Amino acid sequence: MPGMSGTPISELGSRVGEEVTLKGWLYNRRSSGKIHFLLIRDGTGICQCVASRADLGAETFELADHLGQESALELTGIVREDRRAPGGYELSVKSLRLVSAASDYPITPKEHGVAFLLDHRHLWVRSSRQHAILRIRSEIEAACRDFLDQRGFILFDAPILTPAACEGTTNLFEIDYFGERKAYLTQSGQLYAEAGAFAFGKVYCFGPTFRAEKSKTRRHLTEFWMVEPEAAFFELADDMDLAEDFVAYIVGRVLERRRAELAVLERDISRLERVSKPFPRISYDDAIARLKAKGFAIQWGDDLGGDEETAISEEFDRPVMIHRYPTQCKAFYMKQDPARPEVALCVDMLAPEGYGEIIGGGQREDDYETLKRKIESHQLPMDAFQWYLDLRRYGSVPHAGFGMGIERVVCWLCGVHHVREAIPFPRMLERLEP
Amino acid sequence: MPGMSGTPISELGSRVGEEVTLKGWLYNRRSSGKIHFLLIRDGTGICQCVASRADLGAETFELADHLGQESALELTGIVREDRRAPGGYELSVKSLRLVSAASDYPITPKEHGVAFLLDHRHLWVRSSRQHAILRIRSEIEAACRDFLDQRGFILFDAPILTPAACEGTTNLFEIDYFGERKAYLTQSGQLYAEAGAFAFGKVYCFGPTFRAEKSKTRRHLTEFWMVEPEAAFFELADDMDLAEDFVAYIVGRVLERRRAELAVLERDISRLERVSKPFPRISYDDAIARLKAKGFAIQWGDDLGGDEETAISEEFDRPVMIHRYPTQCKAFYMKQDPARPEVALCVDMLAPEGYGEIIGGGQREDDYETLKRKIESHQLPMDAFQWYLDLRRYGSVPHAGFGMGIERVVCWLCGVHHVREAIPFPRMLERLEP
Numbered sequence: 001m002p003g004m005s006g007t008p009i010s011e012l013g014s015r016v017g018e019e020v021t022l023k024g025w026l027y028n029r030r031s032s033g034k035i036h037f038l039l040i041r042d043g044t045g046i047c048q049c050v051a052s053r054a055d056l057g058a059e060t061f062e063l064a065d066h067l068g069q070e071s072a073l074e075l076t077g078i079v080r081e082d083r084r085a086p087g088g089y090e091l092s093v094k095s096l097r098l099v100s101a102a103s104d105y106p107i108t109p110k111e112h113g114v115a116f117l118l119d120h121r122h123l124w125v126r127s128s129r130q131h132a133i134l135r136i137r138s139e140i141e142a143a144c145r146d147f148l149d150q151r152g153f154i155l156f157d158a159p160i161l162t163p164a165a166c167e168g169t170t171n172l173f174e175i176d177y178f179g180e181r182k183a184y185l186t187q188s189g190q191l192y193a194e195a196g197a198f199a200f201g202k203v204y205c206f207g208p209t210f211r212a213e214k215s216k217t218r219r220h221l222t223e224f225w226m227v228e229p230e231a232a233f234f235e236l237a238d239d240m241d242l243a244e245d246f247v248a249y250i251v252g253r254v255l256e257r258r259r260a261e262l263a264v265l266e267r268d269i270s271r272l273e274r275v276s277k278p279f280p281r282i283s284y285d286d287a288i289a290r291l292k293a294k295g296f297a298i299q300w301g302d303d304l305g306g307d308e309e310t311a312i313s314e315e316f317d318r319p320v321m322i323h324r325y326p327t328q329c330k331a332f333y334m335k336q337d338p339a340r341p342e343v344a345l346c347v348d349m350l351a352p353e354g355y356g357e358i359i360g361g362g363q364r365e366d367d368y369e370t371l372k373r374k375i376e377s378h379q380l381p382m383d384a385f386q387w388y389l390d391l392r393r394y395g396s397v398p399h400a401g402f403g404m405g406i407e408r409v410v411c412w413l414c415g416v417h418h419v420r421e422a423i424p425f426p427r428m429l430e431r432l433e434p
Numbered sequence: 435m436p437g438m439s440g441t442p443i444s445e446l447g448s449r450v451g452e453e454v455t456l457k458g459w460l461y462n463r464r465s466s467g468k469i470h471f472l473l474i475r476d477g478t479g480i481c482q483c484v485a486s487r488a489d490l491g492a493e494t495f496e497l498a499d500h501l502g503q504e505s506a507l508e509l510t511g512i513v514r515e516d517r518r519a520p521g522g523y524e525l526s527v528k529s530l531r532l533v534s535a536a537s538d539y540p541i542t543p544k545e546h547g548v549a550f551l552l553d554h555r556h557l558w559v560r561s562s563r564q565h566a567i568l569r570i571r572s573e574i575e576a577a578c579r580d581f582l583d584q585r586g587f588i589l590f591d592a593p594i595l596t597p598a599a600c601e602g603t604t605n606l607f608e609i610d611y612f613g614e615r616k617a618y619l620t621q622s623g624q625l626y627a628e629a630g631a632f633a634f635g636k637v638y639c640f641g642p643t644f645r646a647e648k649s650k651t652r653r654h655l656t657e658f659w660m661v662e663p664e665a666a667f668f669e670l671a672d673d674m675d676l677a678e679d680f681v682a683y684i685v686g687r688v689l690e691r692r693r694a695e696l697a698v699l700e701r702d703i704s705r706l707e708r709v710s711k712p713f714p715r716i717s718y719d720d721a722i723a724r725l726k727a728k729g730f731a732i733q734w735g736d737d738l739g740g741d742e743e744t745a746i747s748e749e750f751d752r753p754v755m756i757h758r759y760p761t762q763c764k765a766f767y768m769k770q771d772p773a774r775p776e777v778a779l780c781v782d783m784l785a786p787e788g789y790g791e792i793i794g795g796g797q798r799e800d801d802y803e804t805l806k807r808k809i810e811s812h813q814l815p816m817d818a819f820q821w822y823l824d825l826r827r828y829g830s831v832p833h834a835g836f837g838m839g840i841e842r843v844v845c846w847l848c849g850v851h852h853v854r855e856a857i858p859f860p861r862m863l864e865r866l867e868p
Contacts, residue, residue, distance in 0.1 A: 005667050008586065008635070023667045025632075025829045043635025043666070044586065070829040100800075102828040122629040122821045123828060131633060138589040145579065152442065152478065155572040159859040160594070160642045161607075161657050163866045173595075173609050175619075178648065183866055185609075192859060195556040195868075198459075199565060201442070201477025207642060208594045214612065223595050232477070233439050233457045366534075387556045387868035394536040394557060395459045395504040425593040425626060432597045432617055434629075434821035 009045035012079050012089040021076045022047060022091060023099075025126070026067050028109075036064045038093075039086070040075065041126070048085045049075050051093035060096050069108070070126070072099035114420075121425055122434050132261035133421055136254055137410045141206075143253040144227045144404070147246055148204045153229055156196035156203035158189025163384060173212045173222075185210035188403060191333070191388055193230035194364060197399050198391055204229040216429055218418040219306070219356055221407060223427040230401030236345040236363045239400035240321055243349055243359050244279045246404070247319055251275040254413050267415045271353060274317045281321045284343065287312055303329045304348075309357060313350040319358070323347040332374040333388075335363040347402070355412035361402020368392035443479035446513050446523040455510045456481060456525060457533075459560070460501050470498045472527075473520070474509065475560070482519045483509050485527035494530050503542070504560070506533035548854075555859055556868050566695035567855055570688055571844045575640075577687040578661045578838070581680055582638045587663055590630035590637035592623025597818060607646045607656075619644035622837060625767070625822055627664035628798060631833050632825055638663040650863055652852040653740070653790055655841060657861040664835030670779040670797045673834035674755055677783055677793050678713045680838070681753055685709040688847050701849045705787060708751045715755045718777065721746055737763045738782075743791060747784040753792070757781040766808040767822075769797040781836070789846035795836020802826035 006023030007015060024042030031037070038049040053061040067073070077093040106116075107123055117124045124130050145155075161175065161183045173185040189205035196203035206227045213220055229242065251272055254262070262269055282290075291298050291308055298308060304322070313320055324343040327336050334344035346362030365371040371392055375385050410422035420426040425434065440457030441449060458476030465471065472483040487495040501507070511527040540550075541557055551558045558564050579589075595609065595617045607619040623639035630637035640661045647654055663676065685706055688696070696703055716724075725732050725742055732742060738756070747754055758777040761770055768778035780796030799805040805826055809819050844856035854860040859868065 005635075005665070005672070010586075023831070024635075043588075043631075043633060072829040072831045100830045105828050120821075120824075122626075122824060125629065125633040134590065135588065135634075137591075141589050141591075142579070142583060145576070149576060152444075154477075154569065155575050156568065156858055157571075157575075157642075157659060159657060159861055161644075161861050161866060163868075173611075175607050175609055177607075177866060178646065178863060181866070192556075195559065196858065197477075199477060199559040200569075201439075201458075208591075210595075212612065223593060225591060231439070238439070387554075390554075390556060394539050395506040396534045397457070397506045424590055424630065427593055427595050429612060432595060432611060432615070434597075 006042065006074065009040070009042050009047045009087065011044075012047060012087070012091075015079045016081050016089065017079065019076065019078055019094070020091070021074055022049070023074050024072070026069055026071045026073060026102075028069070029064075029067065031065060036061070038064065038067075038073075038075070040073065040091075043131075046086050046128070047089065047091055048082075049077065049091040049093050051075075051096060055092075055094055056096060063098065064096060067098070068101065068103040069105040070102040070123075072102070073097065074099060118420065118426070118431060119433070125424060128264050130421065132264040133410065133414050133416060134424060135261050136258050136414055137406070137422060139254055139258050140250055140409055140413065141225075141227075141406060143250045144206065144246075144406075146253075147249045148227075148229055151202070153202040153204045153231070154196070154200045156193060156200065156205055157207060158186065158192035158205040158228075160186050160207065162186050171211045171213050173210050187211060188226065189228050190230065190401060190403060193228050193401060194388070194391055194399060197230040197232045197401070198395065198397070201233075202229070202231040214429055218420075219408070221419050221423065221426055221428060224419070224423065225406040226403045227406065228401060228403040230399065232397050232399045234363070234400040235398050236323065236347065236400060239361055239363065239402060240281060240323065240347050243321065243347065243361065243402055243404075244277055247279075247349065247359070247409075248275060248277050250409065251413065262414075265414050265416075267413075271317075272413065275319065275352075279319050279321055279349070280316050281323060282312075284322055284325045287322050290315065301326050301328065306356060309350050310354040313352050313354060313356075316352060319349050319351055321347050321349050323362075330362075332378040332380065333364050333371070335365045336370070345400075351408070351412040353412070353415075356408060358408045358412065359402050359404045361400065363398065363400040366392060366396045366398055368396065440476065440508065443474070443476050443481045443521065445478075446481060446521070446525075449513045450515050450523065451513065453510065453512055453528070454525070455508055456483070457508050458506070460503055460505045460507060460536075462503070463498075463501065465499060470495070472498065472501075472507075472509070474507065474525075480520050480562075481523060481525055482516075483511065483525040483527050485509075485511075485530060489526075489528055490530060497532065498530060501532070502535065502537040503539040504536040504557075506536070507531065508533060552854065552860070552865060553867070559858060562698050564855065566698040567844065567848045567850060568858060569695050570692050570848055571840065571856060573688055573692050574684055574843055574847065575659075575661075575840060577684045578640065578680075578840075580687075581683045582661075582663055585636070587636040587638045587665070588630070588634045590627060590634065590639055591641060592620065592626035592639040592662075594620050594641065596620045605645045605647050607644050621645060622660065623662050624664065624835065624837060627662050627835060628822070628825055628833060631664040631666045631835070632829065632831070635667075636663070636665040648863055651740075652854075653842070655853050655857065655860055655862060658853070658857065659840040660837045661840065662835060662837040664833065666831050666833045668797070668834040669832050670757065670781065670834060673795055673797065673836060674715060674757065674781050677755065677781065677795065677836055677838075678711055681713075681783065681793070681843075682709060682711050684843065685847065696848075699848050699850075701847075705751075706847065709753065709786075713753050713755055713783070714750050715757060716746075718756055718759045721756050724749065735760050735762065740790060743784050744788040747786050747788060747790075750786060753783050753785055755781050755783050757796075764796070766812040766814065767798050767805070769799045770804075779834075785842070785846040787846070787849075790842060792842045792846065793836050793838045795834065797832065797834040800826060800830045800832055802830065
């Protein structure tokens with residue numbers, strides 16, 4: 001990178017013995033009286049910088065003894081290999097320039113309450129744990145795109161402002177559209193992705209989605225990101241194969257490239273290393289039988305709640321796919337199994353270790369008359385779905401897809417309990433700031 | 435790809451002489467009486483399929499003579515090289531299966547009005563011109579990410595639901611947030627990206643942004659996508675270098691990988707091939723002098739409108755960067771030039787050929803007291819910006835970034851006049867469907 005940027009700390013390994021300039025922030029420091037040990041973070045890593053009174057001169061050495069956490073600094077010195085140092089390298093400082101002093105940085109090594117940390121989310125993201133989570137998030141997002149791009153899926157951005165609801169009108173954020181009419185924030189790009197699949201064969205949308213749910217659980221945000229592939233000439237079995245390949249690739253990529261961040265999070269890597277194909281696939285019928293055997297008071301036809309999902313996923317050491325739920329549990333656009341109309345050709349994927357549902361998808365109803373009846377029986381406004389019905393009027397083909405919630409996957413791979421840490425600025429029922 | 439997908443038409447070049455099955459839609463057909471020529475599209479390309487009565491049998495041959503546009507088909511046959519065929523290959527059909535018949539497809543080769551086409555956007559995206567535009571859009575978006583990822587920028591998703599306005603409260607879409615308070619749809623992720631830059635060094639956000647503008651020009655959508663890189667220890671000169679490298683890379687990538695689509699659009703490629711570094715950089719002062727010389731009634735201190743931008747960009751065969759606009763024209767967060775406080779350390783990049791501004795950015799005010807005064811003088815709510823001021827309280831450093839509007843770039847590279855064709859489902863003042 002040209003310009004005024006310093007040498008990234010992540011690149012020090014290739015600069016041993018050379019003089020470099022680091023530009024970053026003071027993360028921590030200690031002093032032996034004659035030597036300062038300054039821990040500097042620059043966003044790419046943390047480096048221990050060793051500064052003696054002799055090298056810096058008395059005045060700068062004195063200054064360094066009073067620097068507050070998060071003061072911005074430029075440090076020039078020689079890169080040395082040191083296995084004991086964080087990251088494996090340290091800087092023998094020759095000169096230090098204070099860019100800006102900070103004092104009384106609000107986030108200290110002591111314990112803070114969650115409300116306080118969320119109020120300071122703009123600073124909290126600098127902390128090593130949050131930094132690691134969000135670095136893994138960005139790796140997961142890149143992995144999603146790379147996987148789909150390599151398989152010929154075309155990015156097809158679905159609209160955020162929509163005139164109608166995809167899965168009913170509850171839980172929608174409503175917008176006054178120029179005083180003329182109402183618009184809603186999208187809950188899913190799927191219906192639009194279906195139009196894209198008929199134009200491009202294979203597409204995906206990847207963007208924010210919204211649910212105005214008044215729930216305060218650890219698994220709910222009002223704004224969250226979804227990646228939604230959709231393919232023409234695709235059936236449920238293809239869809240499950242794709243979901244399996246997709247998740248296995250993402251986990252492998254994070255293990256390959258984000259080991260340091262997983263170590264910061266003290267994630268049990270062995271649990272992630274077990275996530276290889278094939279993933280178990282069980283039917284909803286089988287899931288109900290397993291739950292009954294465990295003593296759950298559940299009947300065929302009931303949807304699976306969080307406790308039931310956890311009980312099923314605990315039986316496996318990798319994600320499990322549950323397919324063919326009762327038609328009545330699923331959205332109107334799910335295709336019924338021709339062999340058993342009481343079940344839908346759908347699939348949910350549950351993460352292991354109790355992290356819940358990460359994928360929901362399935363084959364879409366491709367028959368015009370059947371879909372029209374479903375829209376009627378779900379009491380949805382037929383007018384709003386004419387364009388969607390058009391996809392079955394003109395060249396309908398079997399097609400399928402799924403949606404994967406990014407924050408759920410971040411929580412699982414990072415071993416994070418609450419989705420509020422899985423996105424830079426979480427939005428919840430009582431949280432819209434900063 | 436395993437499963438039921440056919441051989442993609444884009445891969446026929448490697449399958450010459452082999453038997454393959456194509457799965458797609460009837461794009462056009464003609465017949466010589468004894469032979470049908472069926473043009474099949476599958477989203478990856480268009481292939482001419484040649485079917486004789488002898489090969490198909492009388493019944494299927496008869497069926498093929500009555501297939502409507504967009505009927506879904508599976509065709510099995512041998513791949514032959516044929517320079518005259520679209521794409522360079524054709525299929526000698528051995529068998530044909532009708533997946534679903536279509537008749538009276540609404541979009542025919544005849545001219546349709548724009549309102550009609552936009553009402554049928556879910557089908558219009560199948561047309562070769564729209565298909566090419568959206569394929570190039572996806573290439574541009576992939577190029578943006580690849581460039582930034584390679585340079586060490588971390589994806590940092592900014593929130594869409596925001597409590598305050600980035601550039602004032604006008605033109606904002608307002609949401610009722612659980613009956614408790616108001617929220618607004620973001621106009622830019624920049625302020626949040628600044629928090630990210632101080633945590634990660636270099637970040638970008640890439641998502642939908644919103645403007646509730648009551649304008650009906652060809653350059654305005656209410657919902658559009660922006661990519662916004664932001665870097666710490668970055669000054670205006672670095673920012674201009676980055677913007678130049680970024681745009682040159684994107685144009686080069688589209689020229690390299692999307693030549694077929696540019697040909698469909700009859701884009702004058704030679705105009706795009708001239709887009710190489712260095713891009714001209716002129717000051718606002720210089721721009722005003724040039725405009726006055728052309729007879730524009732413009733004074734120092736006036737912002738540049740669309741006509742002025744076009745007049746400036748016409749002087750160059752590649753994008754031009756105009757830097758250091760009057761402080762009064764720009765947002766409160768722009769840093770004033772220390773050498774000349776009446777101008778801001780900002781830059782706009784104008785596309786050539788009259789396609790207007792594609793990038794706006796600059797160096798951000800990094801001094802706490804100055805920024806606080808700016809927020810006051812712009813009469814913005816100080817409370818809402820306390821978190822943003824925190825970034826200057828704790829380790830402030832020079833930093834800069836920019837935003838690039840995806841649809842504007844799509845229009846420019848595709849040679850498309852109106853942004854409504856640059857996004858899958860455009861949202862405008864009077865357009866929220868489908």
